[in-house]
Amino acid sequence: MSAPFARSMRALSVDRARFPHCAIASAVVLLGAWLAWLFGAKVSVYEVSDVSRLETERAAHSIDALASGRIEVFDLTLNQEVEKGDVLVVLDSEAEERRLYEERTRLATLSPQIGALERVLSAYERSLADDRAATAVAVRGGKAKHDEAETSARLAREEALRAQKLQESGAISEAEAKRAAARADETRAAAEARALEADLESRALRTRESQGIARIEDLRRELATLEGSRSTSLAIIAELEHEIERRTIRAPVAGRVEDVAIRTAGAWVKEGExxxxxxxxxxxxxxxxxxxxxxxGRVRAGQTARVRLDGYPWTQYGAIGARVVSVASEPRQGRVRIELDVTAEPSGRIPLQHGMTGTTEIEVDAASPATLVLRATGQLLERPRTPEAKASLPTGGAS
Known part of the structure; x- marks a missing residue:
């Protein structure tokens, strides 16, 4: 049994010598893979905003009271579909309608008066034209008769002179010469009388013409007064109709009612409410x-984004795909407005509606993890120190 035991011990010694080498090789491989990921992998960088909401492309329209008054009709309910021009709210306009009726009645009486006066004025103007023509004819006739009388008087005077010469020469008697002189005086007196008659007739015709002109001017003033009253009535009627129309509130656009004030018929509203x-x-x-x-400088049109809606957990419903379409160039109240088009709603279970809020994440860059670590380090170093941290720093000078 000594030989097998010795072989087992040698095998264990070889395995123990091989294990450190395998561990080192594995560590080197893992380190290399980590370094490759650290410097070679690309990680998406997102800018996040928790001030996001869904809106329609066209702006929402507020329904405001254009005048103060008591509500007669209130036809507004949430989620109501309306068409442009639909009557939504009607305010009391009884006083305006009563004044409108009065002005229309007044206007209806003015029009016949103006028509009748225009006809009278036209007749007077024609009469004046006829009088002027008659005056011209009378003046020419009077001048002709005066010329005739002057001619007769001149002839009579000449005959009287001849008769006087004949009487002086004894050709005729003194009585005949006196009769010739009397005829001459009579003819001269007739001529002067005729001239006076023509002048009186001309003056009478001119006086009549002046009276006609004065009457026409009176009629024109009266007509101007009536036309002014009619214009005033038309202006008042237009103003009242506008005021009544302001009290009839219509839908400015077609769409859906998303917000409604709690109002009922009989309630009072103020202008602008x-x-x-x-x-x-x-x-x-x-x-x-x-x-x-x-x-x-970081967010640009065309960048992709995702939106996580409040009330719909993204782990269950997913996120909405979006794409940047416009970026404001100037901030308002310390914020930059960015608009995005919705490109996809993956789950199909979210009823997208105007007014939903959420969080928007826009992919602005792709960088390696090492770059991101360096950026974070630089931001920490550039972060301004708080007053407490500044106070704890040592100050210069000798101790």
Missing amino acids: KLGVIVPSGALRVVAEFPPHTSV
């Missing part, structure tokens, strides 16, 4: 807000 929100139909997008130092 929010009554509800309509979300237009359309594709959903993700709107996320990132700090500027993590997004500006």
